[in-house]
Amino acid sequence: MDAPIVTDLHEMVEVADQGIVSKTVVENEHHKLVHFTFAAGQELSEHTASVPAAIEVIEGKGRVILGGVTHEAVPGKLFYMPAELKHAVRADEQLVILLTMFKT
16 A cells, blocks of 8 residues: 555554553555554563564553663653564553564
């Protein structure tokens, strides 16, 4: 799809009781952007991705663990991850992030 996409990331927030809601915003041969809403206390356990990726914090507070180092996740923070880096995300309160994967 070559048409522009315009969306309000705050309006996409959907909280699942004790869960994580993910919504794909864009997916094409070069990128995949996924909007995540974490309920407080939820986490994505440590894992790797085969492509580089970035996490942008939209709302809330939590932690992003990159290569074993914990970073505070608050609105405005951006985390870039090279391919195969171990990482995890934990929500201390409701947390909203945008994940961008760069398909190579």
